[in-house]
Amino acid sequence: MDWQDFLSVLPFIIVAGWATILLLVDLWIPANRKGITAGLAVLGLIAAIAAVISRFGIEREAFDGMIIVDGFSSFLQLLFLGVGLIAIAQAYDYLRRRDIERGEYYILLLYSLSGMLLMASAGDLIVVFLAVELLSIPLYVLAAFAIPQADSEESALKYFLLGAFASGFLVYGIALVYGSTGTTALSGMVAAIASAETTPVLLFIGSGMILVGLGFKVAAVPFHMWTPDVYQGAPTSVTSFMSVGAKAGGFAALLRIFISALPGAAVMWMPLTMWIAALTMAWGNIAAISQTNIKRMLAYSSIAHAGYIFMALPAAATPEVAPEAVRAALFYLVTYAITNLGAWGVVLAMEKAEGSGLTIEDYSGLGKKRPALALAMALFMLSLTGVPPTVGFMGKFYLFRAVIDANLIWLALVGVVTSLISAYYYLRVIVVMYMRDGEPEVRSEALLNSTIILTAFGTFFFGILPGLLIKMINQVGLLDLLR
Amino acid sequence: MNIPPAYVLTLSGILFALGVIGVLIRRNAIVIFMSIELMLNSANLALIAFARTFAPAQEALRGHVFVFFVIAVAASEVAVGLALIVAIFRSKESIDVDEVSSLRG
Known part of the structure; x- marks a missing residue:
């Protein structure tokens, strides 16, 4: 261990350390000026972004292989930090409006982000577990942020109990994998499996349990039951952050563990992941159809999208396709993050102080009253459906191509058919906005609007010129994971 | 006297x-x-049972260290979880999960 090891986790140290400092500083910030805390949190995130960018292209293992710094981790860390910036901008006015403005919000958000940063560069199952918990525990508190409102309480309790339940599976799974391979280091596992010094039964059950634990985190069917209730009950700004951040964090761990550490055991987890992907896509999209509340609708939509990203795992079980599948998964994560943050931004703008304004019917007449906002929402809905020229189309295109290259034609077909089904409920929002009359009450807050404009621009821009992002993923995001 | 690790593992499974x-x-x-x-x-x-099967190799330590991490994390989960449950009990006078269930769709 030397000072270079600490440089390797610098973004994590900055975010976690800054959150701890802010916890103290926040005591001296008057209750009606918590915007200062938000501003300071943003400064910390910018410093962390600078730290990530400054070590682009560097590859090394730190702390005896516990931490891996590579393109994969840097790329995801940038994504997480970007999501964090947008989440803070979205939360600022919303918290005031709902009268729950407290400085701890931004601090908990930073802590959760630090867990995601750690997750991206985890090189050992111990670190994976720590990162999952560091990511989740602040989110439990954030979901409860509007206590004593009943919805927030219920959301937090469900999220906490099921999240902790999932952690139980994750830890037991890690214990079994450790027992089977004799190590918790991801790199050591590859060697152990290759040399056949493992107990296959333990490895099978163990990797299955890890899949269950992380499946809960990313809301994959059949571990999705908590998602609609938690997303609906939590304050919307929290939902926006966790629907993107927690999911991307979960997938960072899934990709790292299954593709880089357990490729030798692909025969075991390939059928499992395949069925999870198919079921998740089907159930998420079918259940979304009957929803009338937009938060629940987007919750089922986020389940469905977890299914799409999950397809990358069975595809990556074919070694030749693995780099392409990981690339597609990373691209899809960016796609999903941009589009979903935008859609939640519009939901935030439509939500009224007392928490109404959340049914799809409330969007009637938005096309006339606020054409720009309606246009942005239409763009997000089209992108979630996967219609060109939005980024959602490119994301699905690369993902389906990877799946077909891995010769899983039927899985790609499930993906296409469920995308068609999803058009029904996404397009319904557009129909309601433009073809029904109504007088929606809409907020216009500078910070929130700027996040919507930014994400709408990203949705459109990367839809037309995906090459820029692809280039970045090819250069940076690749693929030291598969050394 | 030595208890075989398999016994310990069975107990942990139960x-x-x-x-x-x-x-x-x-x-x-x-x-x-x-x-x-x-x-x-x-x-x-x-974890401890597995670690014992690997001892005295270095890899046994990973199991031991992980146990401490799990204990610490479980403790922090208790802190958050019980706080949450207390907050809910204050407003609902009940912590029956079936009664904390109004979100439907």
Whole structure:
């Protein structure tokens, strides 16, 4: 261990350390000026972004292989930090409006982000577990942020109990994998499996349990039951952050563990992941159809999208396709993050102080009253459906191509058919906005609007010129994971 | 006297199963939470048992260290979880999870 090891986790140290400092500083910030805390949190995130960018292209293992710094981790860390910036901008006015403005919000958000940063560069199952918990525990508190409102309480309790339940599976799974391979280091596992010094039964059950634990985190069917209730009950700004951040964090761990550490055991987890992907896509999209509340609708939509990203795992079980599948998964994560943050931004703008304004019917007449906002929402809905020229189309295109290259034609077909089904409920929002009359009450807050404009621009821009992002993923995001 | 690791592993498997069953069938939030703790601690037992089969190799230490991490994380989960349960009890006078269930769709 030397000072270079600490440089390797610098973004994590900055975010976690800054959150701890802010916890103290926040005591001296008057209750009606918590915007200062938000501003300071943003400064910390910018410093962390600078730290990530400054070590682009560097590859090394730190702390005896516990931490891996590579393109994969840097790329995801940038994504997480970007999501964090947008989440803070979205939360600022919303918290005031709902009268729950407290400085701890931004601090908990930073802590959760630090867990995601750690997750991206985890090189050992111990670190994976720590990162999952560091990511989740602040989110439990954030979901409860509007206590004593009943919805927030219920959301937090469900999220906490099921999240902790999932952690139980994750830890037991890690214990079994450790027992089977004799190590918790991801790199050591590859060697152990290759040399056949493992107990296959333990490895099978163990990797299955890890899949269950992380499946809960990313809301994959059949571990999705908590998602609609938690997303609906939590304050919307929290939902926006966790629907993107927690999911991307979960997938960072899934990709790292299954593709880089357990490729030798692909025969075991390939059928499992395949069925999870198919079921998740089907159930998420079918259940979304009957929803009338937009938060629940987007919750089922986020389940469905977890299914799409999950397809990358069975595809990556074919070694030749693995780099392409990981690339597609990373691209899809960016796609999903941009589009979903935008859609939640519009939901935030439509939500009224007392928490109404959340049914799809409330969007009637938005096309006339606020054409720009309606246009942005239409763009997000089209992108979630996967219609060109939005980024959602490119994301699905690369993902389906990877799946077909891995010769899983039927899985790609499930993906296409469920995308068609999803058009029904996404397009319904557009129909309601433009073809029904109504007088929606809409907020216009500078910070929130700027996040919507930014994400709408990203949705459109990367839809037309995906090459820029692809280039970045090819250069940076690749693929030291598969050394 | 030496207890074979297989015995310890069997015990940890039974405890884990009891934890899962407890989470699924009990309705009191605190009892559910206790069952979750049982799951975490059964994993600790498994880790220690495996570590003993690897001893004296270096790899045994990973199991031992992980156990400490799990204990620490479980403690922080208790802090957050019990705070949450207390807050809910204050407003609802109940911590029955079936009564904390108004979100539907």
